[in-house]
Amino acid sequence: xxxxxxxxxxxxxxxxxxxxxxxxxxxxxxxxxxxxxxxxxxxxxxxxxxxxxxxxxxxxxxxxxxxxxxxxxxxxxxxxxxxxxxxxxxxxxxxxxxxxxxxxxxxxxxxxxxxxxxxxxxxxxxxxxxxxxxxxxxxxxxxxxxxxxxxxxxxxxxxxxxxxxxxxxxxxxxxxxxxxxxxxxxxxxxxxxxxxxxxxxxxxxxxxxxxxxxxxxxxxxxxxxxxxxxxxxxxxxxxxxxxxxxxxxxxxxxxxxxxxxxxxxxxxxxxxxxxxxxxxxxxxxxxxxxxxxxxxxxxxxxxxxxxxxxxxxxxxxxxxxxxxxxxxxxxxxxxxxxxxxxxxxxxxxxxxxxxxxxxxxxxxxxxxxxxxxxxxxxxxxxxxxxxxxxxxxxxxxxxxxxxxxxxxxxxxxxxxxxxxxxxxxxxxxxxxxxxxxxxxxxxxxxxxxxxxxxxxxxxxxxxxxxxxxxxxxxxxxxxxxxxxxxxxxxxxxxxxxxxxxxxxxxxxxxxxxxxxxxxxxxxxxxxxxxxxxxxxxxxxxxxxxxxxxxxxxxxxxxxxxxxxxxxxxxxxx
Amino acid sequence: xxxxxxxxxxxxxxxxxxxxxxxxxxxxxxxxxxxxxxxxxxxxxxxxxxxxxxxxxxxxxxxxxxxxxxxxxxxxxxxxxxxxxxxxxxxxxxxxxxxxxxxxxxxxxxxxxxxxxxxxxxxxxxxxxxxxxxxxxxxxxxxxxxxxxxxxxxxx
Numbered sequence: 188x189x190x191x192x193x194x195x196x197x198x199x200x201x202x203x204x205x206x207x208x209x210x211x212x213x214x215x216x217x218x219x220x221x222x223x224x225x226x227x228x229x230x231x232x233x234x235x236x237x238x239x240x241x242x243x244x245x246x247x248x249x250x251x252x253x254x255x256x257x258x259x260x261x262x263x264x265x266x267x268x269x270x271x272x273x274x275x276x277x278x279x280x281x282x283x284x285x286x287x288x289x290x291x292x293x294x295x296x297x298x299x300x301x302x303x304x305x306x307x308x309x310x311x312x313x314x315x316x317x318x319x320x321x322x323x324x325x326x327x328x329x330x331x332x333x334x335x336x337x338x339x340x341x342x343x344x345x346x347x348x349x350x351x352x353x354x355x356x357x358x359x360x361x362x363x364x365x366x367x368x369x370x371x372x373x374x375x376x377x378x379x380x381x382x383x384x385x386x387x388x389x390x391x392x393x394x395x396x397x398x399x400x401x402x403x404x405x406x407x408x409x410x411x412x413x414x415x416x417x418x419x420x421x422x423x424x425x426x427x428x429x430x431x432x433x434x435x436x437x438x439x440x441x442x443x444x445x446x447x448x449x450x451x452x453x454x455x456x457x458x459x460x461x462x463x464x465x466x467x468x469x470x471x472x473x474x475x476x477x478x479x480x481x482x483x484x485x486x487x488x489x490x491x492x493x494x495x496x497x498x499x500x501x502x503x504x505x506x507x508x509x510x511x512x513x514x515x516x517x518x519x520x521x522x523x524x525x526x527x528x529x530x531x532x533x534x535x536x537x538x539x540x541x542x543x544x545x546x547x548x549x550x551x552x553x554x555x556x557x558x559x560x561x562x563x564x565x566x567x568x569x570x571x572x573x574x575x576x577x578x579x580x581x582x583x584x585x586x587x588x589x590x591x592x593x594x595x596x597x598x599x600x601x602x603x604x605x606x607x608x609x610x611x612x613x614x615x616x617x618x619x620x621x622x623x624x625x626x627x628x629x630x631x632x633x634x635x636x637x638x639x640x641x642x643x644x645x646x647x648x649x650x651x652x653x654x655x656x657x658x659x660x661x662x663x664x665x666x667x668x669x670x671x672x673x674x675x676x677x678x679x680x681x682x683x684x685x686x687x688x689x690x691x692x693x694x695x696x697x698x699x700x701x702x703x704x705x706x707x708x709x710x711x712x713x714x715x716x717x718x719x720x721x722x723x724x725x726x727x728x729x730x731x732x733x734x735x736x737x738x739x740x741x742x743x744x745x746x747x748x749x750x751x752x753x754x755x756x757x758x759x760x
Numbered sequence: 761x762x763x764x765x766x767x768x769x770x771x772x773x774x775x776x777x778x779x780x781x782x783x784x785x786x787x788x789x790x791x792x793x794x795x796x797x798x799x800x801x802x803x804x805x806x807x808x809x810x811x812x813x814x815x816x817x818x819x820x821x822x823x824x825x826x827x828x829x830x831x832x833x834x835x836x837x838x839x840x841x842x843x844x845x846x847x848x849x850x851x852x853x854x855x856x857x858x859x860x861x862x863x864x865x866x867x868x869x870x871x872x873x874x875x876x877x878x879x880x881x882x883x884x885x886x887x888x889x890x891x892x893x894x895x896x897x898x899x900x901x902x903x904x905x906x907x908x909x910x911x912x913x914x915x916x
Contacts, residue, residue: 354815
């Protein structure tokens with residue numbers, strides 16, 4: 188039901204039941220918000236969105252107040268603006284003010300609010316928050332002095348990630364956000380997905396930087412510098428550098444990386460292809476044996492840690508195949524080292540990825556061979572963009588180049604794996620193709636792509652029903668558990684921690700907006716329609732890699748290097 | 761200790777969060793503090809993460825996470841006691857023991873904490889030692905008071 192309300196002496200249409208804020212936004216009136224998160228229930232904690240409603244003594248929060256028919260609202264009256272300004276001034280009163288060195292410097296919401304509200308001097312002085320730096324996690328750094336206690340990280344960890352690793356500790360001026368028993372991150376149940384980093388309006392939570400380390404090695408002439416990057420990296424870099432992304436940008440990125448000083452550039456996508464192929468073979472064997480055990484895909488490192496902590500019962504069903512990054516990494520340290528005749532310890536292998544948990548994964552037990560880690564350093568897209576800027580690479584003036592053989596290409600299915608549901612789709616399609624030489628029904632496959640946090644389909648294999656489940660963000664696990672408890676059986680289960688898959692990964696630029704992401708997903712799906720090599724098994728490159736390199740190499744022909752192990756973790760849950 | 765926590769837990773309904781605070785109070789009454797083990801057990805029993813339980817418990821001054829000393833002093837720092845000079849009392853204790861509020865001395869004899877009100881507002885500053893209340897405390901009295909108690913405990 189639509190009715191009219193008066194805002195700033197103008198009439199606008201509002202819908203019954205919506206909040207003042209949503210009515211205002213729909214009518215093109217912008218008011219600042221801080222603690223508000225899209226698609227979350229409002230808390231009204233920060234009071235940034237206050238407006239004046241005629242007839243009410245106090246200012247009301249637009250984000251939580253339902254709109255009513257009689258309302259006459261003023262969004263930018265002197266009283267409202269003073270209130271908002273004071274709120275920001277109070278937030279700034281104990282802020283460390285080290286904006287020049289801060290990780291969030293150009294993306295800080297607090298800084299933007301201070302600018303928007305025209306704060307030009309420090310009017311309120313308070314004692315600074317005692318600095319406390321938690322660098323214990325391999326992926327996330329926590330700087331408590333910069334925290335403004337908006338609670339967004341706490342809510343995202345509870346409602347989206349369901350790991351419940353963060354909460355407010357103590358009260359009053361001693362309040363801070365932290366894990367159980369006020370410990371550091373490495374002892375907590377944090378799964379390093381980094382969704383809290385994406386939510387943090389200030390620099391209180393940010394990724395752990397590896398730029399300095401990578402730079403050191405880039406300057407070392409005795410070391411062979413190798414980089415691999417995920418399918419989403421190119422679009423992320425384009426966004427961060429402010430260039431229009433097209434499908435050819437991968438090749439431009441290759442030559443940028445070579446100019447920085449990397450000797451070899453490989454695609455993580457080839458690793459994804461191997462991962463999909465190995466999983467498809469395993470699933471095919473399971474189906475033939477009539478195995479009743481489900482196969483959980485373990486490509487998402489945050490999900491793996493989540494399983495190790497919260498549901499150790501399924502660890503035996505978790506696929507032991509490493510994630511694409513680690514597969515590519517181990518191939519670099521074995522195959523490429525052999526091929527080029529260099530010792531693996533003389534290779535410095537970097538991975539660029541949209542994922543933050545990969546930083547943790549590279550340090551996992553079992554991701555090492557003879558004391559040499561598969562991947563030496565993991566960089567997020569944001570870090571890589573910084574590195575590119577640091578080396579002053581002019582993007583407009585650069586010749587596209589191909590990546591290095593033998594990991595120079597990927598099937599469109601490998602890009603599909605960056606979107607939730609894509610990995611399962613690619614695996615089931617490959618299994619079907621390997622068995623029958625044709626792909627299963629496309630419309631059926633599309634049902635894995637959209638439709639809530641839990642999606643399922645059933646594919647027929649020689650009269651046998653093969654059920655596939657896709658969990659899009661960990662909230663879907665509750666439904667899976669309910670269905671499995673009720674006796675439902677699934678053969679293949681894909682779990683992605685970040686909502687929507689890696690496309691919402693915590694390593695992507697902060698400026699990567701929702702519509703950009705949707706566009707990128709659309710491009711991935713379109714590419715899958717038109718690409719000739721839409722499955723790993725159709726890729727001549729992968730066949731070549733398997734036949735000429737992997738099967739010929741005695742050391743790795745048993746494919747043991749593609750496997751890892753998992754164990755129960757003892758952390759405070 | 762294990763069985764004590766378990767037997768307390770059994771009095772409460774599993775999976776219910778609404779009685780979390782009485783449950784924690786009861787465990788603290790028996791154990792003297794909320795140990796990590798107790799928090800994990802409570803979490804498993806009522807289905808809440810330890811982070812959330814710890815976050816809630818730290819909100820209240822009454823919960824402590826390390827064992828209290830044999831002499832357990834609580835100093836009121838509410839508005840009324842503050843105006844009557846509780847800060848000087850706190851400073852006297854701090855100087856004498858070298859401890860921060862909420863800490864316990866290494867020998868386990870002494871611990872002190874600051875609370876916001878003990879309900880003796882017209883008798884301030886109020887302190888309580890092992891749940892016995894002392895009104896109108898002056899900072900000069902603190903050393904004598906503590907030494908007396910220490911003597912009693914050591915010769916007990």
